[in-house]
Amino acid sequence: MTINVGAALVGVAAALLISACSSAPEKESAGKAESTTLSGPLVEQRWNLLLVGTDERVSLPATPFFQIGRDGQVSGSDGCNRFTGSVKLGENQRIEFSQLASTRMACPNMEDAKRVTDMLDTAYRYLIDHDRLVFFGPDSRVLGGWREAN
Template sequence: MKGTWLGFGLLAILLAGCAGSSTPVPDRQQAQTAAAESPVVGPRWRLILIGTDERWVGSEPAWFEVIPNGGALRLTGSDGCNRLNGQVSFDDGNRIHIENLASTRMACPNLANAQRVGMLFENAYRYLIDGDRLVFFGRDSRVLGGFQRTTPR
């Protein structure tokens, strides 16, 4: 009898440890829906500034779009010479993660600027939108670049 009570006691402790927390955990579908509703998703964004005051100068515009792709978000665009593709995710506090950024490798007349655009995307950590302007910030809160919306959302 004593062993039975001990068994029930251990079972109760195990079940209590497996009980869910009282804090609701958002499911993956809700998180993906919230990310797809970010104001960054949808419009085309054209690079107008590198850093805080260096205007983009290139024979072709540098731009990007974030588009839903199945259950994920995909970045497509151009660094002013090469096509860009990557994966994007958003977190709370206007955090942006651009991962697996890949580009074509064309010979460019201004390769240094194209490489700077790639670094801008790779180092983007947070964003801020004000009207039709989008600014990317690095981990150190330094302004990496500014974009202008060129297509309506």
């Protein structure tokens, strides 16, 4: 059985676009207390990179991945360097990565590693469909896809 992953991501993207277009981006309320414990399907799960954009594969020494802890910390690898940072999850599948810091090893194809971290920096919303995670930018453009690690 052949699965067209790019077409599947575009289909998932269309479903989220309908949802995202029906509501304006929400602003965080200044008086709202921050939750220090995260939960949900994104948390405490390793996510391996599947695609950048809707169909581009990257060529790196190792598979890029990330994992979000209950404490709101994210850690992973861009395929070359390890990174850590913070993540906030909000209503309507809102996600925001911040304070990303990484090691600075020289690796072949650094442009692809940068594309992975740029995807995290730009992620605005997410959608989970079975074992797939798709990130979208603020303009609702598909930034890339990840697969749940077994």
